[in-house]
Amino acid sequence: MKETSEPMVYVIDDDRQIRDGLHSLIRSVGLRVETFGSAQEFLDAKRPDAPACLILDVRMPGLSGFDLQQTLKSAGLHLPIIFMTGHGDIPMSVRAMKEGAHEFLTKPVRGQDLLEAVQKAIAADTRARRERAALDEIRARFQSLTPRENEVMNLVVAGLLNKQIADELGMSELTVKTHRAHVMEKTAADSLAHLVRMAERLRVDAQK
Amino acid sequence: MIAGRPGPLWLRSLLQYVLALGLSVLALWLSIVLQTRFGNPFWFFFAIAVIASTWLGGRGPGWVAVCFSTLAALYFFIPPYRSWHLSLEDVPFFLTFALCQVGSNWLVAWRKETEDAVRRARDDLEIRVEERTIELKQANDALVTQMEEQRRTQEALLAARTELARVARITTIGELTASIAHEVNQPIAAVVANADACVAWLTRSVPDLAEARAAAERAVQGATRASEVIVRIRSMIVKAAPEKGPVQLNGVIEETAALASGQAERNTVNFSLALDPALPPVFGDSIQLQQVILNLAVNGIEAMSAVNGRPRILAVRSEAPAPGQVQVSVQDTGTGVKPENLGRLFEPFFTTRPNGIGMGLSISRSIIEAHGGKLWVESDGSSGSIFRFTLPAAKEAAP
Numbered sequence: 116m117k118e119t120s121e122p123m124v125y126v127i128d129d130d131r132q133i134r135d136g137l138h139s140l141i142r143s144v145g146l147r148v149e150t151f152g153s154a155q156e157f158l159d160a161k162r163p164d165a166p167a168c169l170i171l172d173v174r175m176p177g178l179s180g181f182d183l184q185q186t187l188k189s190a191g192l193h194l195p196i197i198f199m200t201g202h203g204d205i206p207m208s209v210r211a212m213k214e215g216a217h218e219f220l221t222k223p224v225r226g227q228d229l230l231e232a233v234q235k236a237i238a239a240d241t242r243a244r245r246e247r248a249a250l251d252e253i254r255a256r257f258q259s260l261t262p263r264e265n266e267v268m269n270l271v272v273a274g275l276l277n278k279q280i281a282d283e284l285g286m287s288e289l290t291v292k293t294h295r296a297h298v299m300e301k302t303a304a305d306s307l308a309h310l311v312r313m314a315e316r317l318r319v320d321a322q323k
Numbered sequence: 324m325i326a327g328r329p330g331p332l333w334l335r336s337l338l339q340y341v342l343a344l345g346l347s348v349l350a351l352w353l354s355i356v357l358q359t360r361f362g363n364p365f366w367f368f369f370a371i372a373v374i375a376s377t378w379l380g381g382r383g384p385g386w387v388a389v390c391f392s393t394l395a396a397l398y399f400f401i402p403p404y405r406s407w408h409l410s411l412e413d414v415p416f417f418l419t420f421a422l423c424q425v426g427s428n429w430l431v432a433w434r435k436e437t438e439d440a441v442r443r444a445r446d447d448l449e450i451r452v453e454e455r456t457i458e459l460k461q462a463n464d465a466l467v468t469q470m471e472e473q474r475r476t477q478e479a480l481l482a483a484r485t486e487l488a489r490v491a492r493i494t495t496i497g498e499l500t501a502s503i504a505h506e507v508n509q510p511i512a513a514v515v516a517n518a519d520a521c522v523a524w525l526t527r528s529v530p531d532l533a534e535a536r537a538a539a540e541r542a543v544q545g546a547t548r549a550s551e552v553i554v555r556i557r558s559m560i561v562k563a564a565p566e567k568g569p570v571q572l573n574g575v576i577e578e579t580a581a582l583a584s585g586q587a588e589r590n591t592v593n594f595s596l597a598l599d600p601a602l603p604p605v606f607g608d609s610i611q612l613q614q615v616i617l618n619l620a621v622n623g624i625e626a627m628s629a630v631n632g633r634p635r636i637l638a639v640r641s642e643a644p645a646p647g648q649v650q651v652s653v654q655d656t657g658t659g660v661k662p663e664n665l666g667r668l669f670e671p672f673f674t675t676r677p678n679g680i681g682m683g684l685s686i687s688r689s690i691i692e693a694h695g696g697k698l699w700v701e702s703d704g705s706s707g708s709i710f711r712f713t714l715p716a717a718k719e720a721a722p
Binding site (some may be wrong): 130135136137139140141144174199222224225226227229283 | 505510520
């Protein structure tokens with residue numbers, strides 16, 4: 116488990132010599148790297164669960180770099196992408212960046228530029244993964260609430276007093292207090308403010 | 324011509340009658356004057372008055388003169404004088420006189436009317452001819468205008484065609500350049516990646532020589548591949564159009580000058596062509612040879628873009644320096660080629676321009692050599708350069 120969480124760099128380029136060169140270059144700074152000759156090979160491969168980034172050639176036979184970017188996006192796969200192109204015109208780079216590309220480099224790419232971009236992309240992915248993990252944790256905790264507890268939680272977060280909640284749900288104030296204690300315990304909320312913050316994060320994420 | 328005189332018709336008629344009367348009175352007066360001197364009356368004055376009146380005034384005034392002269396003769400010249408009385412023996416004489424007068428009037432009027440008719444007919448004809456002439460002139464003018472328009476249309480068509488050919492050529496060159504750029508860029512990217520990797524392996528705290536060596540070897544492979552791409556492109560360009568035939572280089576030079584004229588104008592460069600009219604044809608591909616001349620011309624124009632203070636002239640010459648040989652030279656008044664660059668000028672990718680790809684001269688030399696000729700440069704490094712190429716003249720028997 117420890118080994119798989121080491122950062123991973125994927126390289127997709129249809130030119131074998133470029134692939135080998137980038138493979139060697141990235142390995143030389145101690146990063147794990149895996150290369151693919153086409154976008155499809157990459158999609159078919161099993162990928163370890165680790166912070167990663169993708170170095171992607173724009174111009175490739177079959178699925179192009181932009182096509183793969185779209186495919187990954189619609190599949191909900193979050194991977195920072197560093198594009199490489201032989202003729203990087205401005206409209207093309209603007210389009211790639213708008214679609215969420217991490218970096219856009221022109222071939223031939225200087226090793227130093229590429230490694231810097233890789234480090235930044237992996238750092239960004241690490242942060243994003245930590246964020247997603249935290250969110251998943253919160254979501255799991257909230258999902259462990261019973262339907263009744265969930266109702267009570269929603270009203271508590273909406274700012275209602277116990278007495279008002281009891282009236283709203285047609286139960287005694289004592290029962291509300293019991294449910295509320297369970298909610299705080301199951302969601303591991305330190306305070307009412309903490310609970311509200313967590314509920315808000317889930318709501319924002321659900322809207323995305 | 325009375326008929327031709329301007330003025331209202333009635334006034335003219337009145338004048339004619341007055342004239343007839345006047346002439347008759349004059350005749351009477353002359354007759355009386357002459358009778359007092361010579362004794363015998365001179366009747367013929369009346370005849371002249373009648374003839375003149377009829378001739379100038381027509382039938383009506385003629386009749387006036389006839390009546391007047393007849394009455395005047397009766398009164399003044401037939402005994403008894405100064406009386407209207409006519410004795411019986413004088414009747415034949417008087418009638419003869421009157422009939423002569425009437426006859427004169429009738430004859431002259433007839434003659435006059437015939438002549439008028441002829442004149443009118445002639446005038447009509449003249450008018451009609453004039454009208455037709457005007458019509459013909461208009462038709463001719465319209466035709467000339469149409470021809471002028473057609474000539475202008477043809478010129479515009481020719482200009483459009485030339486422009487189209489130029490654009491097509493530039494597009495082709497542009498596409499070729501893009502394709503070359505990509506083909507060559509890939510192996511170069513590989514070379515850079517592997518060379519960077521090699522350096523990275525060597526600069527680790529514990530250098531990994533095996534990895535560095537592998538990366539260096541891959542870099543060499545990449546460079547080899549790049550050079551293979553160049554060779555392939557070069558042979559592709561040389562073989563692209565194997566349509567060979569007799570080529571009149573003077574025509575190709577003129578055409579090329581026309582193609583490059585736009586660029587020359589933008590750079591305020593003047594073309595100067597000195598073409599040997601007796602230049603023998605060469606055997607080859609006119610498109611490729613044009614490509615060479617165009618390349619040399621465009622290079623020359625661009626070489627002069629930084630020149631100020633002296634004329635920018637691109638001189639293209641054709642001559643036959645030896646039997647069976649043709650030489651073309653393209654001379655510019657630019658800044659020349661630096662001595663250290665002279666040897667590398669024809670190497671692929673050697674360029675002194677910020678945006679050049681350095682293929683033009685390399686390809687040009689390949690084309691000239693494929694045609695059995697030589698391409699070289701002469702430059703003193705300051706006042707411009709001359710690019711010359713020679714080609715063997717086509718043999719007489721060449722197809």
